[in-house]
Amino acid sequence: MIHFIVFVLVPLVLFGLMIGRTTEKRHLRYLDQQEQERQGFLVTQVKSFADPASDGPPPTLIVAEVVIGSDHLKTFLAGWRALFGGEMKALTRIMERAKREAIVRLVQQSTAAGYNALCNVRVDSVDIGGVNAGRKKPMAACIATGTAYRTRRGA
Template sequence: MVELLCTLATVVVLLVLGFSVGSWTEAHHFHSIALRHQRLQHMLVSDLPNFPYAVPSSMPPQMLVGEVVVASDYFKSFAASLRNLVGGRVQSYERMLERARQEATLRVLEQAHALGYNAVCNLRIESVDVGGNTAPGRMPMASVLAFGTAYVAQLPQSSPAPASAHDAS
């Protein structure tokens, strides 16, 4: 009897802990993703294979890779296992995958920005296997690999007129 109560209490504590900390972490992460996206708004991102608006540059294009593994929390896993009884949409896992994708993409963009590129093309986002975790019954997690080619681009309307053209002697 006591043992059963102990087990139940542990589960409840883990559920509360998973819900509170997990929700907070997720909200914090989504907030940080929004902020970083805003900072990198000027970058031209596409999954086109043909370098839109590329301009000649001394820096050759370069492939950049970003990866991240995001874990689920106890509450989400529990809710998902309940959902498994009736089927349907598992929103908590949708958000987990969304977080991982956004984070991996941002890591590519941030590297490109740091190296002085302003565009990324042919961006691919893949789910990958880390340490054989796709086997059934393993921990739920989202592992994502994003990669794309960074290059230097210039949009036509924002191209400044050459300074020498305005030479009024």
């Protein structure tokens, strides 16, 4: 038992502490920067087109998928949290990252295709093969959809 803790559990948690933390910080910085850059790109989740332009390409469906895994530190902390109850902040954060990343990708794809607005954005969670049922390896998987179109606004 003590061997398991020293040689397996501790290194895994340290791995999460060192690599997981930096990956997460870098990712959050990247998301902040992407969201700053898209000022002027209109994102809504209403079903109708706000201020559509009369020219430009026809509106089109845009889809993005993201799957983000937990690290062992997060999984370990979540395990403790489950004993006492309360918010699992580490897991809240990976869900947040997955959802923000999905929307960032929607905007990137729309911009690349020559659109400047997205409406009817929907973000759904996905369970890949029931992995979230057994609480061994938490992962945040989501699929985001939206309709890209051209708006007059800001043009």
